[in-house]
Amino acid sequence: MHWEAIHRKVARIRAGGKPRVLDLFAGCGGLSLGFESAGFAVQGAIEFDPDAARSHGLNFHGGESRHSRARDIIATHPEDLVAELELGPVGDAVDVIIGGPPCQAFARVGRPKLREIDAHPQAFRHDPRARLYQEYLRYVDAFQPLAVLVENVPDVLNHGGQNIAEEICEVLEGKGYVCGYTLLNAAFYGVPQMRERMFLIAYRHEIADQVSFPEPTNWLVLPSGYEGSRAVALKVLNGHIEEAHDYHEPPSASPDLPAAVTAEDALGDLPPIYARHELATGELRRGARRFDKLAPYDRRRKVSAYGRLMRSWPGFEAPAEGLRDHVIRYLPRDYELFARLNPGDQYPQAWQHAMNMLAEKIAELQRQGKSVREGSAEYQRLRDATVPPYDATKFPNKWRKMWRDQPARTLMAHLGKDSYSHIHYDSEQARTISVREAARLQSFPDGFVFCGTMNPAFRQIGNAVPPLMAKALAETMMIALRGRAEQDDYVSRKAAAAV
Known part of the structure; x- marks a missing residue:
């Protein structure tokens, strides 16, 4: 039955059906928006934060209550989710799973332990370090998606000496997927923000035999801080590159591309x-x-x-x-x-500017014949009103x-x-x-x-994957899901847009 469901999904997509997406740890929907814009259908999401869950339900499902409810992935079984969202049998419900388990879920969980978690999930249900990772894998097992996308911070490549992305790939490869991961900066994909993140893509062997990542659309020389953070993230790989079987060098940007969005x-x-x-x-x-x-x-x-x-x-x-x-x-x-x-x-420059402003205020008071001694109550009042603490x-x-x-x-x-x-x-x-x-x-x-x-809205935005970055990834994944015809059409559309 497992193989039949996979072949039904492939046949439906390659006959023109929209690939159906389930977004885990969805937030307000940055990934969902990018995938929807690339031609995917967002079937549902799981998000723990009530405000973010309401945002996702409002933007993608018209505010329907069943799509706007906050859910804890640990307490939400795939069978219950598809029943509530009326998606049909679990194995036939979705084609793609996307999302980014919080990086704390991977802390200090070594490669052997990840294998044990996957093989014996009940034995480790008490372990909060592994639990969210376990739940993500549980959803992959239940839904049997044709493709998986995982997003996370660059440090997952060097988390206390571990390469978590490589370990995720190992587990998915054992389930019949081909995997690859890399570091991408959103500024190279039309986003006006220098945001570096790890992206991992996995496909069922039935639809692809390799993974690729989107080509940059914009050019930028990244500041030294970003190159430094990338070097730190890659430190484990540099020392054990032969063990990083699934790492891909990021696609290179050309100075001939349009400048990054400012x-x-x-x-x-x-x-x-x-x-x-x-x-x-x-x-x-x-x-x-x-x-x-x-x-x-x-x-x-x-x-x-x-x-x-x-x-x-x-x-x-x-x-x-x-x-x-x-x-x-x-x-x-x-x-x-x-x-x-x-x-x-x-901040150091801001603090110095503020101290200069304080000195100016005191000088002005002195010109008016008022003396303000350092350490006095008046001095402290002026300082508190001028200088950040x-x-x-x-x-x-x-x-x-x-x-x-x-x-x-x-x-x-x-x-x-x-x-x-x-x-x-x-x-x-x-x-x-x-x-x-x-x-x-x-x-x-x-x-x-x-x-x-305002505060929850800021938090939702800061946590999100930029939709344009997500769209670039989704377009690349669509080519793999659709096959050669989609690739030829994509190349034609890109060529027409360049004229």
Whole structure:
């Protein structure tokens, strides 16, 4: 029966049917959006966070309650999931499984133990280090997908000396898949963000005998920090390259390609938010930021090709009346400081700017005949109102002002706690990025909706796979699933687009 189901899936897809996707650890749906845009059908998702699950259900299933409910993969059996979503028999329900188990699930679980987990799952159900990995494999076993995509941080190639990606491939190969993994940076695929991640692709032997990864569409010289993090991730491979059987060198980008999409390309057409002005007029106040306030587009602003894509993404077109989540954090102490920062300034530079501002305030008071001694209550009050409290020697990466002519640095889930890692490049606006700007930097279109308040929305965006990165991977996987005819058609479409 197992083989019959696989052949039925292959025949349906190669007869023109859309490959059906199940997204595990789905978040708000960055991977889902990329795959849907590449011609896949998103059948369902499992996501533990309630706000992210609501976002996924709203954007891909019209807000249906059965698709918007948060689920714990440990407590959700495949049979119960397909019954609830009315997907039919488990073995016939989906063709592709995508997702990224949290990297903590792999911590310190060695290769022999992974094999034991797979062979004797009940014996290790008490082990939280392995459990989410175990559940991912359980879904692969139950659904028998033709293809699998796993996404994770680069450190999974060198997690305490382990190459987790290689170990995942070993287990999947034992189940009848051909596997490969590599490191890809989203900036090479049209995303205005230098985001490096590990991607692993696996295909059933029945449909492919090798794995390939998408060719870059954009060119960029990565800063040294990104090359350094890649070198650290590859350290295990460099020492044991003969054991990294399934590692693929990332496809190389050519300087002849279009330049990477910059922060200004991504954000320049959005309505400006002048934080200092809104603070002075009372428009910006402490309290929850509401997503229902409309922010009409400014027609005087130039729209880049990227901006047009974000406004016109099929199925997620920009609302005609304006954006609904273009809101920022209330940070009254820091707006003047943001205006002084130079592009690329991080926390040590910000702290020094703030100390200079404090000295200027004290000098002005002295010109007015008021003496402010260091250590006095008045001095401390002025300092607290001007200078951020963190030790400048311990938090160098806590802040960063973006460059307008480069892609942004990596957005993290920590955006949900503060947004100092992405201070707007426009000194006149003098603020951290808005929710919608974070979405633009991740390549979420303007019609994509995020549920919850501002902090959960930031967290969902920071956790997501950029949809354009996901789409590039999905297009490559579609070629393998469809076979030679799809490959010829894809080549023809690319050639036509280049003319």
